Amino acid sequence: MPEQSPEQEQSPEPEQKPRRRQARGERRIAQLLDAAATVFSTTGYTAASTNAIAREAGVSPGTLYQFFPNKEALAIELSGRLIHEMRETYGEAFAPVDVTAPLRETLDAVVDRFLSFNCQHPVFFALMHGPDVPGRMAEEHDALERTLRSRVEELISSYLPSAPPAEVTRTAQMSFGLYKAGLELVLAHEGAEREAYVQEVKNVIFRYLDPVIGDRAPGRAGLATASAPAPREA
Amino acid sequence: MPEQSPEQEQSPEPEQKPRRRQARGERRIAQLLDAAATVFSTTGYTAASTNAIAREAGVSPGTLYQFFPNKEALAIELSGRLIHEMRETYGEAFAPVDVTAPLRETLDAVVDRFLSFNCQHPVFFALMHGPDVPGRMAEEHDALERTLRSRVEELISSYLPSAPPAEVTRTAQMSFGLYKAGLELVLAHEGAEREAYVQEVKNVIFRYLDPVIGDRAPGRAGLATASAPAPREA
């Protein structure tokens, strides 16, 4: 784990050499994570080999293990960085939403951003489909998934403050599942076709959430969407 | 082997191929497929090892290879049997639909059946998530997925006979993707919660398809669903 310096490095020269070391270390780590991203998205997480990652990074296997105790750790750190970058780049997507704004617009914006981000970072998909079995995920491996899911849950929750938590969770899980399914299809296509799929993903999620959220959103009359049944899409 | 006919094989079922398979063999095959199903759904397809399957089946590795040339072959045969069984059990789900019947009912019936089938056969899920990378799938490995997808496409197509093929395909892909995503969540839960998810899956797919199909279905006025916006679900 590329955490902070191991033991006694604060006292002697808290700036000079450690800096340089850390700088080199950071570069290595970035190299390795980039390589991991490439390999994970090329072969899938399960089939990716640490040797292949080291090779892709242009370093020796030993070096890889100097920074990451195992394959899992790479995935975890990679997830962490992705989340971080998402937050940096699309901070607003993580910010509280204006629940009075039209759902369609809000959703479209969020989904657009995320899809675009994930298309630029195809690892994302690989990381979320890590160990293949539904339900079994190594302890922390699904940090990525959990983080996003909880964010989705917050969003939903802010729309449905009075709904039972189980229902909120379920709705969030569903929404996130739809997103992942859509992402897979988006990634599997290119150009105009990809765009068409992007549109469909937005449609799907909106149509799923609209009847749930449109009705119960605080300060809404519960009839908005029914009378104006979503702008003709795509 | 053009030998003499063994015993009594002409009269009862003239179905058998030239391959003379003993009853024991058939049993073994079933055993092996069961074992494969178990292992696939436990560890995922990629991580499943033929040795583990043999062990699970209580036979030696050699025996497995007497019947299946490799892991892929197990997956393919398993897919084949599942498709067959699906057809046997839910024949109607494969039959032409009555496009004038309310979409909601039709969909609910189909989705219910399939979910129920897949819950009884969790391999299904593992088989459809074979090789981890989106887009890469060994030629015949995805027989299962292809079969189902094409069935979905037919269904959609019968509702939208005049829609451009690309759109039909896209809609089918989306619908199938939603189904898979839903299935994953359904499998991840149990009891009442599972039921709730089943309901959500039906909602999602209906809401996605209704605006597309409800309007354009042949012989429909294109307003039915809009004016009566789906029975309050769940």
Place this chain on the structure above:
Amino acid sequence: MPEQSPEQEQSPEPEQKPRRRQARGERRIAQLLDAAATVFSTTGYTAASTNAIAREAGVSPGTLYQFFPNKEALAIELSGRLIHEMRETYGEAFAPVDVTAPLRETLDAVVDRFLSFNCQHPVFFALMHGPDVPGRMAEEHDALERTLRSRVEELISSYLPSAPPAEVTRTAQMSFGLYKAGLELVLAHEGAEREAYVQEVKNVIFRYLDPVIGDRAPGRAGLATASAPAPREA
């Protein structure tokens, strides 16, 4: 080993049933040996698998082992049959030679016959190159080689009755080695080129033996070949 009937079959019905059984057995054996010949010459002895032989013969592995205790036994029996057939077909080649006849003619005849026989029976070559190591040959595996070598030795010996046995043996070994080397090249070519190689093989062996035999052959003047130095060949 496809020997005669096992134990008590002479007394009860010494003609009827045993005959039929033996007849069928003989057919099986021939089938198996043919298959072995094919496989041996296709893949080489070492790489040949008994399963492949059984398959080629259109029988089950079990059946093969009913007649031959192991791969070796197939090779041995095959060798035996080949020797037998050679004797049948080219009896004269095995008969005592006329040592007063011109060496060239005698040799050409013998070599021609054998090459022709071996081209029709490519197993020959495979059998003689069985286990790959010079010197190591499973006990009886090289029956073929030994038989032929001893025949060659007899021939040489009849030309050089007074030469020391070691020299005779050595000359025989050499001659046989030359033959095998030539055979390999002959088999590796076809048509006119093969013919050219056949000619070369005859040349080689003649030129090797002529100085040795031509001089010392009993009843010769020891000058014959020197004065008429072999017809200009090919």
Place this chain on the structure above:
Amino acid sequence: MPEQSPEQEQSPEPEQKPRRRQARGERRIAQLLDAAATVFSTTGYTAASTNAIAREAGVSPGTLYQFFPNKEALAIELSGRLIHEMRETYGEAFAPVDVTAPLRETLDAVVDRFLSFNCQHPVFFALMHGPDVPGRMAEEHDALERTLRSRVEELISSYLPSAPPAEVTRTAQMSFGLYKAGLELVLAHEGAEREAYVQEVKNVIFRYLDPVIGDRAPGRAGLATASAPAPREA
């Protein structure tokens, strides 16, 4: 790997490829090749197993595969080294011959050297008898054989500059075949007997080539050998 230069590698031999190989690695490679040589000559190439080679070298299978991707690669590298060593040791044998020198002497010298070399390196034989089937040889596996054969061809060609290429090739193939056959016998014997076989090999090849080369060699009268029919050998 474009890292910093390790220690002192600029000054002595600037020969090394970018692949930074540690001394230990080189030693291992030598070890492995030695082991391969031993195993190949003990069991033959086909029957040799990589595990056996690793065991013989005292390392784990994985280590073998760190340096050689498969059995073939071992054979190829071994061949390469043998050829190299041959060139080093018997450089003259590869140098252009003096076609006016007596054939007998030239041949004897060459054959003597090669036989002696091959007796010290018995792998040679195993490598040349790779896959058992005449004609089938993996692309590069027969580097050894091809190299030698082409050298033989050059030699023959320098004696017969005006002969048709096909004939030169054929003569070379034959000569090489004779050599291999002789080598097998030489290896199969020891001490005085081996020496006797060495002599016979020289005789064989000389007698085969003399009538062909003696006549046509450039600057020869075409009668030399006939009138002085080879010194009484052995």
Place this chain on the structure above:
DNA sequence: GATGAATGAGGATTCATTCAT
């Protein structure tokens, strides 16, 4: 830190051979 070497268990697959039917 970095490297390449080393490991050894494990995976897919084959094969000679034996067994139950």
Place this chain on the structure above:
DNA sequence: TATGAATGAATCCTCATTCAT
């Protein structure tokens, strides 16, 4: 007899991981 099933050791090869330098 004949068959197909069964075996299990052996093959080649890979990989996560550790070690010496």
